[in-house]
Amino acid sequence: MSVAGQVGLAHPKPSLAVWKFASCDGCQVSLLDLEDQLLDLLGALDISYFLEVTRTVVDGPYDLAIVEGSVTTPADAERIKAVRAASHFLVTVGACATAGGIQALRNYADTGEYVPTVYANPAYISSLPTSTPVSAHVTVDFELHGCPINPVQLLEVITAYLAGRAPRIPDFPVCRECKAAGNVCLLVAEGVACLGPVTSAGCGALCPTVGRGCFGCFGPASTVNTASLSSRLAADGASQESLKRIFRGFTAGAPEFEKESSRHDPQP
Amino acid sequence: MTHSRDYAFGVDALARVEGEGGFRVVVRDGAVSEVALDIFEPPRFFEALLVGRSYREAPDITARICGICPVAYQMSSCAAMESALDIVPSRQVVDLRRLLYCGEWLQSHALHVYLLHAPDFFGYEDAVQLAAHDKPVVERGLALKKTGNKIMGTVGGRAVHPVNVRVGGFYKAPSPFEISALAEPLRRALDASLATVEWVAGFDFPDVTGDYLFVALRDEGRYPIEGGRVVSSGGLDCTPAEFADAVVEEHVARSTALHARLFGQKPYLTGPLARYALNAGALTPLAAEAARRAQLEVPCRNPFRSIVVRAVEMVFACEEALRLVESYEPPEPPAADMPDPEGNGAGATPGAERAGAERAGAERAGAGVTEAPRGVLLHEYNVGPDGLIRHARIVPPTSQNQLTIEADLRRVAEAGLELPPEELTKRAEVAVRNHDPCISCAAHFLDLTLERAP
Numbered sequence: 001m002s003v004a005g006q007v008g009l010a011h012p013k014p015s016l017a018v019w020k021f022a023s024c025d026g027c028q029v030s031l032l033d034l035e036d037q038l039l040d041l042l043g044a045l046d047i048s049y050f051l052e053v054t055r056t057v058v059d060g061p062y063d064l065a066i067v068e069g070s071v072t073t074p075a076d077a078e079r080i081k082a083v084r085a086a087s088h089f090l091v092t093v094g095a096c097a098t099a100g101g102i103q104a105l106r107n108y109a110d111t112g113e114y115v116p117t118v119y120a121n122p123a124y125i126s127s128l129p130t131s132t133p134v135s136a137h138v139t140v141d142f143e144l145h146g147c148p149i150n151p152v153q154l155l156e157v158i159t160a161y162l163a164g165r166a167p168r169i170p171d172f173p174v175c176r177e178c179k180a181a182g183n184v185c186l187l188v189a190e191g192v193a194c195l196g197p198v199t200s201a202g203c204g205a206l207c208p209t210v211g212r213g214c215f216g217c218f219g220p221a222s223t224v225n226t227a228s229l230s231s232r233l234a235a236d237g238a239s240q241e242s243l244k245r246i247f248r249g250f251t252a253g254a255p256e257f258e259k260e261s262s263r264h265d266p267q268p
Numbered sequence: 269m270t271h272s273r274d275y276a277f278g279v280d281a282l283a284r285v286e287g288e289g290g291f292r293v294v295v296r297d298g299a300v301s302e303v304a305l306d307i308f309e310p311p312r313f314f315e316a317l318l319v320g321r322s323y324r325e326a327p328d329i330t331a332r333i334c335g336i337c338p339v340a341y342q343m344s345s346c347a348a349m350e351s352a353l354d355i356v357p358s359r360q361v362v363d364l365r366r367l368l369y370c371g372e373w374l375q376s377h378a379l380h381v382y383l384l385h386a387p388d389f390f391g392y393e394d395a396v397q398l399a400a401h402d403k404p405v406v407e408r409g410l411a412l413k414k415t416g417n418k419i420m421g422t423v424g425g426r427a428v429h430p431v432n433v434r435v436g437g438f439y440k441a442p443s444p445f446e447i448s449a450l451a452e453p454l455r456r457a458l459d460a461s462l463a464t465v466e467w468v469a470g471f472d473f474p475d476v477t478g479d480y481l482f483v484a485l486r487d488e489g490r491y492p493i494e495g496g497r498v499v500s501s502g503g504l505d506c507t508p509a510e511f512a513d514a515v516v517e518e519h520v521a522r523s524t525a526l527h528a529r530l531f532g533q534k535p536y537l538t539g540p541l542a543r544y545a546l547n548a549g550a551l552t553p554l555a556a557e558a559a560r561r562a563q564l565e566v567p568c569r570n571p572f573r574s575i576v577v578r579a580v581e582m583v584f585a586c587e588e589a590l591r592l593v594e595s596y597e598p599p600e601p602p603a604a605d606m607p608d609p610e611g612n613g614a615g616a617t618p619g620a621e622r623a624g625a626e627r628a629g630a631e632r633a634g635a636g637v638t639e640a641p642r643g644v645l646l647h648e649y650n651v652g653p654d655g656l657i658r659h660a661r662i663v664p665p666t667s668q669n670q671l672t673i674e675a676d677l678r679r680v681a682e683a684g685l686e687l688p689p690e691e692l693t694k695r696a697e698v699a700v701r702n703h704d705p706c707i708s709c710a711a712h713f714l715d716l717t718l719e720r721a722p
Contacts, residue, residue, distance in 0.1 A: 020287075020288060021310070022309075022310040022312055023335075023708070024332050024333060024334050024335040024338075024708055025286050025287060025334065025335040025336060025708050026332070026334075026335020026336075026338070026428040026429060027335065027428075028335070029335045029336055029379075029428055030335075030427075030428055032379065032383065032413075033413075033417055033427055033428070035410040035411070035413055035414040035417075036410075036414070038410060039396070039399055039403070039406065039407070039410075042396050043396075047394070047396065051281055051282070051283045051284070051288070052283075052284065052285075052286070053283075053284065053383065053394050053395070053396070054283060054284070054393050054394030054396065055283040055284065055393045055394065055697075056393045056394065057283075072310045072311075072312070073310045076310060101312075101332070102312075102317065102329060102332045103312040103313065103314075103317065105317040106313055106316070106317060109316070109317070127310065127311060131312075147332065147429065148335060148426075148428040148429055203426070206425045206426055206431045207425075207431050207439075209425070209440075210425055210431060210432045210438075210439040210440040211439045211440045212431070212434075212439045215328070217429075245321065245322070245325075250332065
């Protein structure tokens with residue numbers, strides 16, 4: 001990727017670059033899911049690099065960079081540095097980019113657990129032993145959480161960027177959204193394991209609303225007490241193994257959840 | 269335009285496809301000597317990370333393989349798990365799954381037809397340029413996509429990685445009131461999809477014919493979506509488990525995806541062209557009529573005309589979804605009773621763990637196949653008596669199509685050797701895009717031995 005050329009903030013329309021690392025594309029798709037705003041949004045920005053949408057590729061630097069996906073290969077560990085160097089404001093989106101994603105489960109696997117049952121020629125693959133968030137490699141200006149992100153929150157982040165203000169993204173727990181939705185508490189009333197008390201709001205309490213426990217896809221809320229929740233789940237009958245698994249999910253690599261899952265892991 | 273008899277062309281990073289890949293074509297002595305679809309999407313090792321997780325987590329975890337077709341992953345994983353655990357979902361559950369899946373077909377096809385594929389037929393770089401020349405048409409595409417997403421939101425809880433799907437059925441059945449609210453947007457979407465067929469049928473298509481072996485599901489006279497037997501244009505007719513045995517994958521240097529062959533020999537094609545070739549007679553009336561008016565032959569062997577087949581399938585998805593909306597009965601209970609060994613932590617009722625452990629006996633195996641928008645998606649699992657996954661195998665449509673896409677690249681390159689290189693490169697790009705490859709999916713089912721420094 002070249003960093004030649006000069007677009008810069010003085011340009012009337014800010015330039016946008018969207019980058020994909022190890023991910024499912026779902027967060028980019030969430031941008032495209034803003035059907036009613038999409039054409040206005042794409043019209044307010046110069047789309048300089050967005051492979052999912054256009055063949056047009058314009059050299060950086062870029063005003064706004066949106067990064068989806070985690071860093072899992074030596075080549076990507078270099079590429080993210082080039083992306084950072086070419087970007088004025090870098091936003092990471094989704095659980096992969098902000099916490100390593102579900103593929104971060106490899107971080108806990110022993111070599112022996114990843115047996116090449118299907119895979120015949122390991123020499124062809126170049127992969128790091130860990131899946132890490134973008135922030136482990138370069139400075140990130142804003143992180144938007146979710147697996148996937150909420151398209152409305154992404155719209156808020158981009159709008160705030162265009163307006164030159166800070167985005168209003170809550171980091172209080174899912175419980176607050178769940179109460180607002182008028183749900184009966186699954187944890188209290190039915191003993192269902194639910195990560196709502198320790199997970200950041202943003203989804204609108206989707207899972208409790210359909211009667212299942214939150215599984216933490218927006219990552220930890222601010223100032224949470226994961227150990228206290230674990231004690232409560234254990235009192236309701238959850239085994240150490242299931243406590244380990246519940247915190248080791250789509251945001252396994254988020255520090256608060258990583259610490260809590262490791263507390264319940266017999267293998268250090 | 270003359271150029272040397274030895275040259276190579278290609279694209280390092282293909283635009284307007286899902287995931288990251290490129291292609292290369294080498295010409296020697298004026299003839300195509302080598303073609304390769306390169307997949308360099310980083311592998312995410314799903315088959316390895318599923319091992320040791322609860323069978324109940326398979327739909328949620330495998331959904332994360334693909335943000336465009338998460339429902340396909342949820343449905344194939346549920347089908348495989350239900351086969352392994354002898355769970356038979358109710359007719360109402362099957363109908364509601366079919367409705368959810370219609371939503372995914374509609375949003376995925378609308379995305380591909382309008383935002384990814386159509387710009388090629390006008391020489392535009394993207395749908396933004398298309399919108400600058402014809403805004404209403406792009407708005408029509410976005411409205412179709414939105415309706416698909418609305419179905420997924422209503423039934424599944426959200427459009428990307430729905431939360432309401434579980435092995436055995438759903439966590440909560442949507443109310444009849446919520447489902448009936450889908451009827452109006454679906455009627456408008458039906459009109460819009462009929463207009464889409466008319467629009468794309470008028471595109472200018474290169475005259476290319478592929479000699480395809482088609483593979484698709486067949487489902488008792490219905491157009492196949494969420495289940496059925498696996499059939500081929502070569503006479504194959506088998507169960508999902510037999511299909512799992514017939515598909516042999518090989519690993520090659522240029523790709524982080526595996527290449528699939530049937531019985532280890534024949535490359536084949538799955539997806540809209542194959543579904544249409546093997547099931548055209550099962551289309552709903554308006555979809556069949558739209559295909560006839562678009563002069564879509566059965567089978568259609570011109571890969572560039574796959575956009576017409578996708579548009580016809582959008583008509584089908586709207587008609588079928590409308591029928592399911594109008595006949596909706598909430599499944600009661602919303603999910604089949606099932607073993608719950610070890611719970612799964614989140615969402616489980618801890619008290620059920622012990623009861624479940626007694627019900628689950630020895631290790632069980634099951635395979636499931638459903639029709640993702642891009643073609644048949646196979647899942648295969650072994651589940652231990654503790655309810656934890658022992659083995660997982662996932663064969664997505666794009667890895668099945670990879671060899672056929674390369675054959676198409678060769679065909680298109682050979683037919684276009686007289687074209688200027690830039691034009692030929694563009695046409696070759698479209699030859700790949702014709703099959704709506706989902707490269708994130710294809711790259712994500714490798715297993716790996718990690719080497720760590722001591």
